[in-house]
Amino acid sequence: xxxxxxxxxxxxxxxxxxxxxxxxxxxxxxxxxxxxxxxxxxxxxxxxxxxxxxxxxxxxxxxxxxxxxxxxxxxxxxxxxxxxxxxxxxxxxxxxxxxxxxxxxxxxxxxxxxxxxxxxxxxxxxxxxxxxxxxxxxxxxxxxxxxxxxxxxxxxxxxxxxxxxxxxxxxxxxxxxxxxxxxxxxxxxxxxxxxxxxxxxxxxxxxxxxxxxxxxxxxxxxxxxxxxxxxxxxxxxxxxxxxxxxxxxxxxxxxxxxxxxxxxxxxxxxxxxxxxxxxxxxxxxxxxxxxxxxxxx
Amino acid sequence: xxxxxxxxxxxxxxxxxxxxxxxxxxxxxxxxxxxxxxxxxxxxxxxxxxxxxxxxxxxxxxxxxxxxxxxxxxxxxxxxxxxxxxxxxxxxxxxxxxxxxxxxxxxxxxxxxxxxxxxxxxxxxxxxxxxxxxxxxxxxxxxxxxxxxxxxxxxxxxxxxxxxxxxxxxxxxxxxxxxxxxxxxxxxxxxxxxxxxxxxxxxxxxxxxxxxxxxxxxxxxxxxxxxxxxxxxxxxxxxxxxxxxxxxxxxxxxxxxxxxxxxxxxxxx
Numbered sequence: 001x002x003x004x005x006x007x008x009x010x011x012x013x014x015x016x017x018x019x020x021x022x023x024x025x026x027x028x029x030x031x032x033x034x035x036x037x038x039x040x041x042x043x044x045x046x047x048x049x050x051x052x053x054x055x056x057x058x059x060x061x062x063x064x065x066x067x068x069x070x071x072x073x074x075x076x077x078x079x080x081x082x083x084x085x086x087x088x089x090x091x092x093x094x095x096x097x098x099x100x101x102x103x104x105x106x107x108x109x110x111x112x113x114x115x116x117x118x119x120x121x122x123x124x125x126x127x128x129x130x131x132x133x134x135x136x137x138x139x140x141x142x143x144x145x146x147x148x149x150x151x152x153x154x155x156x157x158x159x160x161x162x163x164x165x166x167x168x169x170x171x172x173x174x175x176x177x178x179x180x181x182x183x184x185x186x187x188x189x190x191x192x193x194x195x196x197x198x199x200x201x202x203x204x205x206x207x208x209x210x211x212x213x214x215x216x217x218x219x220x221x222x223x224x225x226x227x228x229x230x231x232x233x234x235x236x237x238x239x240x241x242x243x244x245x246x247x248x249x250x251x252x253x254x255x256x257x258x259x260x261x262x263x264x265x266x267x268x269x270x271x272x273x274x275x276x277x278x279x280x281x282x283x284x285x286x287x288x289x290x291x292x293x294x295x296x297x
Numbered sequence: 298x299x300x301x302x303x304x305x306x307x308x309x310x311x312x313x314x315x316x317x318x319x320x321x322x323x324x325x326x327x328x329x330x331x332x333x334x335x336x337x338x339x340x341x342x343x344x345x346x347x348x349x350x351x352x353x354x355x356x357x358x359x360x361x362x363x364x365x366x367x368x369x370x371x372x373x374x375x376x377x378x379x380x381x382x383x384x385x386x387x388x389x390x391x392x393x394x395x396x397x398x399x400x401x402x403x404x405x406x407x408x409x410x411x412x413x414x415x416x417x418x419x420x421x422x423x424x425x426x427x428x429x430x431x432x433x434x435x436x437x438x439x440x441x442x443x444x445x446x447x448x449x450x451x452x453x454x455x456x457x458x459x460x461x462x463x464x465x466x467x468x469x470x471x472x473x474x475x476x477x478x479x480x481x482x483x484x485x486x487x488x489x490x491x492x493x494x495x496x497x498x499x500x501x502x503x504x505x506x507x508x509x510x511x512x513x514x515x516x517x518x519x520x521x522x523x524x525x526x527x528x529x530x531x532x533x534x535x536x537x538x539x540x541x542x543x544x545x546x547x548x549x550x551x552x553x554x555x556x557x558x559x560x561x562x563x564x565x566x
Contacts, residue, residue, distance in 0.1 A: 030431065049431055134332075138357050139428025140378050140394060147381055148389040149335065149355035173332050193332060262429070281429075 002287060003258040011246055011255035014235060014290045021259070024277075024284045025054070025062045030142065031279035032227070033075040033086075033119075035296055036269025043269055045279050046072045048088060048142055056284075070094075071142055074119030074265075079126055079297045086117035089136045089144040093117050093128065093159065106130075106157060106165045112150035114157070119177050119227065119265070122297055123184060127206060128159040131175035131189065156189055158206055168208045169200060177228030177238060177265070181249075182294055188214060190225035190238055197225065197238060197247070215251045217241065227265025227279070231291045237276065239263045244278065259285070268293020300552060300564035302538050306342050306349050310334060313555035315362035315406075316546035317370060323548045324370065325561050328358050336376055339383075342561060344548065353383055357427060361406040361544075365413055373404040373417060376427045378434075380404055380415060380443060392443050392450040400432045401441055401452070406465045406505075408474075415443040416455075418462035418476055438462060440476060440485075440492065455492045456485065466506035466514065468527065475514060477503040482516070482529055498529025505544040517542035517554070537562070 002021045004011065029049035036043055041058035046069065053066040053075070066072075070090035078084055083096040084105075091114055092107035105128065107114065116136030121129050134154050136144040156169035156178060169175070174193035180186070180202075187208065190197045195217045201209035217225055219241030226239040234249035243259035244266060261280035269275050273292035278285040307313060311329035318324070322343045329337045335355030339362065342349050352370075353359075359372040359381070370383040378400055382390045392415070394400050403424060407417040420438045437457040444451050464477040474485045474492060482499040485492040505517040513532060514525040519541055524533040539562040543555045552564040 030429075134355075135428055137355075138377050139431075140400060140426065141431030142428070143391050145390070146388040147377075147391060148353075148383075148387060150387075152354075154332070 005242075005256040005258065006254075007256070008248070008252065008254045010248060014231070014246055014254065015257060016288070016290055019287045019289065021278075021285050021287045024056065024286055026283035028052075028054075028279075028282055028284075030264070030281055031284060032073050032264045034227075034265055034267035034269075034277045034279045034284070035075045035077065036267055036273075036277070037077060037081075038271075038296065039077075039081050041271065043277060043284075044075050044083070045277075045284055046075060048073055053085075054284075062284075066096075071136070071144075073117065074130070076120050076122055077297050078122050078128070079124075081297070084120055084122065084128060086120040086130050088116050088118065089142070091116055091136065091144050091146070093120065093130055105159055105163070109151065109157065109165055109167060113146065115149060115151060115154060116144055117157075118175070121178055121180065123180065126161040129156060129178060129187065130159075131156050131172075131178050133174050133176055133192070135174075156187075160206055166206065168206065169211075171211055172198070176224075176226050179228050179230045179236070180294070181230060181234055182232050188228060188230065188236060190228050192224045192226060195225055195240075197228070197236065197251075215247050215253070217245060218253060219245075219256065222262060226263070227267075229266055229268060229293055231268070231289075231293045232273075233291050235291065237266055239265060244276075267296070300535055300566060302554070302562050302564045304539060304560050305347060305553075305563045306340070307556075307558070307560035309340070309559040311337060311559055312543060312557045313559050313561055314360040314543050315372065316544050316553055316555060317362045317364050318546060318548040318553075319364065323546070323553050323561070324352050324362060325544075325553070325555055326356065326359050326362055326372070327559060328360065328375075339370075339372070342553075344551070344563075353389075358424070361404070361417075363407055363409050365409045365415075366411065367413060371407060371409065371415060373407055375403050375405065375422070375424060378403055378426055380407060380417060393452040395432060396435060396441075396452050396454055398432065399435045400430070402434050402438065404441075405463045408465050408467045410467055410471050413445060416465055416467065416474060417441055417443070418459070418465045418478075420459070420461040420463065420478075438478075440465070440474070442490075456495070459483075464503060464506045464516075466508045468508055469510060469512055473527070475506050475508065477506055477516070482506075482514075482525070484527075484529070499525065499531075504542065507545055507547070509547070515545055515547075515552070517545050522552075522554070535564075 028047035033046035073088040074086035199214040217240040221242040244257040403422040
């Protein structure tokens, strides 16, 4: 049974009291990038420091998909089922083609290198959004080859369906997790440095409205705003002090799941999208939840 | 010698710290607070026109800086707990940060020798580290040496048992290493690429050490600059009108001083 701070009665329906946290894999140095592949029922994640993309086939055990991996961070799938990678130390976003080759989607903006892509999500129209935190430039132990920041902002980029790279959000300090509401009218972006989740209304032209503060994370325990996902009812699941914070669509905290080890990200998965997979520095966990997550393409 | 000091740049948004003369202009680091200002930058003063330009932005609190014989600038990037190489093409490179699987702590000051090796002092600090600590940090405060063999840099610990070392300098013959910590000024004899005998030359707390060609040490001590003999004896005391000094360095015939108020001052004889 998982421990939780239950700040509001609404958490019970989302995270049943009898929910168990099952450890599926361990031994990583810095787990991240969890994503469920709906096409074959496999689960994927990374070890940033271990420089590996991991895959766990349906019913099987973990196997190495790619090593080295440019210290890959966030993973997702596009509408064609291709793996998209927030490349962290490669300072680029890249895609793995069906034949296994790698195709770079974004590496420069305005003629200079971007920072270090952190997490990534695909919109229903095919646009790819990713956070561009400067972590691989500054964080010791997980560095890019070139440590210099060239952009004068740390924001959120959009790769349009036509491949055009734009920077709709530039007012974040350390943008990290990002997720759309189920209707895709709002994009949530969390900021590790500020410890908050921001909301941006989406415009039809691929730009965003002004920032609204959605939620300020609570707690003094270890843990930061890092990975973030949304369920089909619009509840937000975000890493933070002590584990995973569950926040209602109104921005109010429903409760915190107390995860052992330092929690880095999470992803909904399994065929009914009602399992919440959680990565920590050293392990991958899974638990059953009450409300399915927003599906990944 | 009497110096006439004047403020030539600043104040900037954060303390001014390291200094490095590039042969025609003076580079000085600014420790700006906050990620929006890149936690600091390195500026360059062109002495003739007095123009200040940005040499490097987003330096993540790079404090001590020094040029190597390879023409590159090296710096102590405090929030990233490492020495970095600011390459002439505008990029920046990692050297080495691990000793026996542990990271060193926080470097503040470095000295490069004629063989391109980097001597630096490293102390514990309450300053936050950028990102998570992947590797544990060493539990001592030390002097380290970075050496390059072929393409790889290697890190070696030379001495510990220091009390928050913050300034380091080599004698002109590179046989003596001077280190300032909270206990005063120490001199180590360099023998076979290692530190041998240690002598305590002074009990004064000094924030910067700069060895002149004649072997004397020019040091910052708050609102005064001291000239010390190689023995540690004070030869001269120069009042400094610019407030609390951080670092000093010669550029041509001039003496430049950085201050905690974020200013660059220049002294002329």
